[in-house]
Amino acid sequence: MYGAGDVRVEETAVPRIVEPTDxxxxxxxxxxxxxxxxxxxxxxxxxxxxxxxxxxxxxxxxxxxxxxxxxxxxxxxxxxxxxxxxxxxxxxxxxxxxxxxxxxxxxxxxxxxxxxxxxxxxxxxxxxxxxxxxxxxxxxxxxxxxVYLTGYHAAHMGRVSAGKTVTVIGDGAVGLSAVLASARMGAERIILMGRHQARTDLGREWGATEVVAERGEEGVARVRELTGGEGSHIVLEAVGLMPAYEQAYGIVRPGGIISRVGVPQYEEAPVGFGSLFGKNATLTGGPAxxxxxxxxxxxxxxxxxxxxxxxxxxxxxxxxxxxxxxxxxxxxxxxxxxxx
Amino acid sequence: MYGAGDVRVEETAVPRIVEPTDxxxxxxxxxxxxxxxxxxxxxxxxxxxxxxxxxxxxxxxxxxxxxxxxxxxxxxxxxxxxxxxxxxxxxxxxxxxxxxxxxxxxxxxxxxxxxxxxxxxxxxxxxxxxxxxxxxxxxxxxxxxxVYLTGYHAAHMGRVSAGKTVTVIGDGAVGLSAVLASARMGAERIILMGRHQARTDLGREWGATEVVAERGEEGVARVRELTGGEGSHIVLEAVGLMPAYEQAYGIVRPGGIISRVGVPQYEEAPVGFGSLFGKNATLTGGPAxxxxxxxxxxxxxxxxxxxxxxxxxxxxxxxxxxxxxxxxxxxxxxxxxxxx
Structure with missing residues (x-):
């Protein structure tokens, strides 16, 4: 890759052993x-x-x-x-x-x-x-x-288990994998936030119990409504952009966990009283x-x-x-x- | 309190029952x-x-x-x-x-x-x-x-347990309480970051195994040295100011936990690849x-x-x-x- 949108296929040097552990x-x-x-x-x-x-x-x-x-x-x-x-x-x-x-x-x-x-x-x-x-x-x-094990890592770090409500932000391949892994771990409800129907359909097959197409504040309001105003025990963030992070702390339940596996395209983010701290929300995740x-x-x-x-x-x-x-x-x- | 440094004692209305649950x-x-x-x-x-x-x-x-x-x-x-x-x-x-x-x-x-x-x-x-x-x-x-149960909450959310190395940032009353709670939970090593000797002496009585007086980058380097370069499994942040937060992500071990109970005097903080995400550090804590x-x-x-x-x-x-x-x-x- 030589720059945005510029992917080329080229002949390069043939890979060879460099270190004895290669x-x-x-x-x-x-x-x-x-x-x-x-x-x-x-x-x-x-x-x-x-x-x-x-x-x-x-x-x-x-x-x-x-x-x-x-x-x-x-x-x-x-x-x-x-x-x-x-x-x-x-x-x-x-x-x-x-x-x-x-x-x-x-x-x-x-x-x-x-x-x-x-x-x-x-x-x-x-x-x-x-x-x-x-x-x-x-x-x-x-x-x-x-991809699958990155979704799995999100669910694992989010401590998904039986009886939990899990919300997955992102209907890309990692988000769908996080749905599959959460279902395997016994999540009671899996809310998938996404709007691309072929993808959310696969999410449903893999265990999503509800799909929320709304984003931003509307999406937050919808998930809060679906969870009796309390929010989601666990939020798996599979996007990496700031609007997804903001959605995550908006919908996480007090004492709940936000687990990120989308590579963050930001370094600073809200973590103070008004976002994570006030409701004892946990932020976790990283490269799987x-x-x-x-x-x-x-x-x-x-x-x-x-x-x-x-x-x-x-x-x-x-x-x-x-x-x-x-x-x-x-x-x-x-x-x-x-x-x- | 009427403003910074301005605390007054005044006669006010006598508290009375307002709600039947009071x-x-x-x-x-x-x-x-x-x-x-x-x-x-x-x-x-x-x-x-x-x-x-x-x-x-x-x-x-x-x-x-x-x-x-x-x-x-x-x-x-x-x-x-x-x-x-x-x-x-x-x-x-x-x-x-x-x-x-x-x-x-x-x-x-x-x-x-x-x-x-x-x-x-x-x-x-x-x-x-x-x-x-x-x-x-x-x-x-x-x-x-x-104060004690706020220190306890830090250790509880940090999942302190036997065999863990815990670093407590801050030698105030909450930090010292976090030392006491961590010792009760069986932490193997407790590194107390503070420089006020009467306080760190009480910390030692309560279970601190090492005291680090250095701050900032020097403090981070010292804790990393004490932990064989790997960092601390758990960091309990009992200050609430940005330099303490920066110390926390500097010394936490990959896959480790930062648990905050000092009320954050900031809303935004580093959480991206270079601070929390890259090493799968977990950020938790809040009002106890x-x-x-x-x-x-x-x-x-x-x-x-x-x-x-x-x-x-x-x-x-x-x-x-x-x-x-x-x-x-x-x-x-x-x-x-x-x-x-």
């Missing part, structure tokens, strides 16, 4: 993330492009001398952030803050919207998949790289430590208990990846797979 | 709160004074026709906020957000730095004390009105629902398990209450009792 993975299937749309709308034009993409399935091509548990030919899924998965922070379940971890597309590591990618901390990062897995499951397996949840979710997908791959409604070959950005930016498609 | 209580012992110092430093001068004080022990003088469980002559402690203690929000344990609740010194309800005060929602608010309680316990009982914790803490005081009254280091008669403000503002005294 692997090189040939990408089988990748996709475009809602968070990729933030730079797609705002990145300043530059001479040098930024490698894009951080969600992928692939086949291990080469491993560094210190990589254990992986071999050439293994079929793997990668979390969107790499991590050693052994340090104290990883053991706490916060792999996205691993001191030896990092992000694809940064610091000399390539993006996953590519034919191949170098994976640092490969032993801690990559999770092996059955080599003979049913091809129909690939989209759902791809969601374990980020996908690795912490991956093994259990993988089994759920393989056993057919969840089908998060339904967030994908299109696929393009790698050389048409710019079309995928356009389709998601205009909301023509929900989430687009990219096949090298 | 009681009138003759105040036995009150005190000045750290939060009273915020207006003491910044309240614009006005023609009409604001009634002050919200912490008190007293004797019931009269009850409204709908007040159950209380009678003239009962010795009681009042939480700093009144609440019906029966609604869904109160049952959740968030009495400070009760729709029928409110604050002393507001909306026609007087302050507790007075000879008597009208208590709305008296049945839900007031807690009876043994009439023959040892006089030496009165300071500790008075802390159940606010003292009523939720009062019964258990009362038993702890009566049985001698805790002695939170040690935060009081002076007492004045009501007509010298202005001296109490001055002494606390200049940090000559930690917390001052007021006896009508």
């Amino acid at each position: 692997a090189v993975v040939r990408v089988t299937l990748a996709c475009v993330c809602g968070s990729d749309l933030h730079p797609y709308r705002s990145l300043p034009a530059a001479e040098e492009g930024v490698p894009m993409g951080h969600e992928f399935l692939g086949v291990v091509e080469e491993t560094g001398s210190e990589v254990t548990g992986l071999a050439k030919g293994d079929f793997v899924v990668s979390p969107f952030a790499f991590a050693d998965n052994t340090c104290a922070i990883c053991r706490d379940g916060f792999q996205t803050a691993c001191p030896r971890g990092g992000w694809y597309g940064n610091g000399g590591v390539g993006g996953a919207q590519a034919e191949a990618v170098r994976v640092p901390q490969a032993a801690g990062t990559l999770v092996k998949l059955p080599g003979d897995v049913d091809g129909a499951l690939l989209p759902s397996l791809l969601t374990l790289s980020d 430590p996908v690795r912490a949840y991956l093994d259990a979710a993988l089994q759920d997908v393989l056993d057919g208990r969840i089908d998060p791959g339904r967030v994908f409604d299109a696929e393009v070959p790698l050389d048409q990846v710019a079309d995928a950005y356009r389709a998601m930016d205009t909301r023509t498609h929900l989430k687009v797979m990219v096949r090298p | 009681a009138v209580v003759r105040v036995t012992l009150a005190c000045v709160c750290g939060s009273d110092l915020h207006p003491y430093r910044s309240l614009p001068a006005a023609e009409e004074g604001v009634p002050m004080g919200h912490e008190f022990l007293g004797v019931v003088e009269e009850t409204g026709s709908e007040v159950t469980g209380l009678a003239k002559g009962d010795f009681v402690v009042s939480p700093f906020a009144f609440a019906d203690n029966t609604c869904a929000i109160c049952r959740d344990g968030f009495q400070t957000a009760c729709p029928r609740g409110g604050w002393y010194g507001n909306g026609g309800v007087g302050g507790a730095q007075a000879e008597a005060v009208r208590v709305p929602q008296a049945a839900g608010t007031l807690v009876k004390l043994p009439g023959d309680v040892d006089g030496a316990l009165l300071p500790s009982l008075l802390t159940l009105s606010d 629902p003292v009523r939720a914790y009062l019964d258990a803490a009362l038993q702890d005081v009566l049985d001698g398990r805790i002695d939170p009254g040690r935060v009081f280091d002076a007492e004045v008669p009501l007509d010298q209450v202005a001296d109490a403000y001055r002494a606390m503002d200049t940090r000559t005294h930690l917390k001052v009792m007021v006896r009508p």
Whole structure:
């Protein structure tokens, strides 16, 4: 990506092992993330492009001398952030803050919207998949790289449980994943705030009990009305923009939890007496430590208990990846797979 | 209080029953709160004074026709906020957000730095004390009105438990109470950030394992060093000013919790990728629902398990209450009792 709206497919240097803890993975299937749309709308034009993409399935091509548990030919899924998965922070379940971890597309590591990618901390990062897995499951397996488990993280940090009313702000792929995860965790009511019917219909299939199309103050009033004036125990914010944050503190119940997973496009926000503090609202969330949840979710997908791959409604070959950005930016498609 | 630094003692109308759910209580012992110092430093001068004080022990003088469980002559402690203690929000344990609740010194309800005060929602608010309680316990009982249970609330919302490292920002009476509560909850390490030795000495007696006198970036660096570079699992912020908030997100460990009970003197604050979101830090806290914790803490005081009254280091008669403000503002005294 060379700037807002400017996505190009180029030949670059072939990824190679740099550190002994690296692997090189040939990408089988990748996709475009809602968070990729933030730079797609705002990145300043530059001479040098930024490698894009951080969600992928692939086949291990080469491993560094210190990589254990992986071999050439293994079929793997990668979390969107790499991590050693052994340090104290990883053991706490916060792999996205691993001191030896990092992000694809940064610091000399390539993006996953590519034919191949170098994976640092490969032993801690990559999770092996059955080599003979049913091809129909690939989209759902791809969601374990980020989108489904980001929605899951929202619900997990929001402490969704039986008897709770959960409101999900955003009908994008992460918001819908948060609906699915909340239903799995036993939420009593799930209010989905969104206005794109094909999406909210999928949300209903996944467990949304009510859909609120209104936004802003009207949306806040509607959710308060639906909850007897008390507000929602838990609000999962899957957008990342200030109006969504404002909605969140408007509808959260006293003592309730706002869990954010949309990457915030702001640094400062209201947190004082009039927003969070006065009603003892908790603000939580961050980049999902996908690795912490991956093994259990993988089994759920393989056993057919969840089908998060339904967030994908299109696929393009790698050389048409710019079309995928356009389709998601205009909301023509929900989430687009990219096949090298 | 007629403005910053302008505290006067005046004859006002005698408090009377207004609503059938009211009681009138003759105040036995009150005190000045750290939060009273915020207006003491910044309240614009006005023609009409604001009634002050919200912490008190007293004797019931009269009850409204709908007040159950209380009678003239009962010795009681009042939480700093009144609440019906029966609604869904109160049952959740968030009495400070009760729709029928409110604050002393507001909306026609007087302050507790007075000879008597009208208590709305008296049945839900007031807690009876043994009439023959040892006089030496009165300071500790008075802390159940606010300060000790505000420190307790910080630790409770921060989910302090065995094995955790807790950092308390602020060596005021609430910060020290947070140390005491954290020790009771089994925290492994308690780092107290403060520089007033008489106070940090009491903090050490109550369970602080380390004291950090540095502030700002130096203070952050020192706590990070003490925690092997990882930061503190839990940060209890008992100040309410922006530098304390900035310290809090600087020292919290990835996936950790910042729990605020100092009334924020700001509305907007950093919450984006560079402060809270990037490391999945949780921000929680608010006005303590003292009523939720009062019964258990009362038993702890009566049985001698805790002695939170040690935060009081002076007492004045009501007509010298202005001296109490001055002494606390200049940090000559930690917390001052007021006896009508």
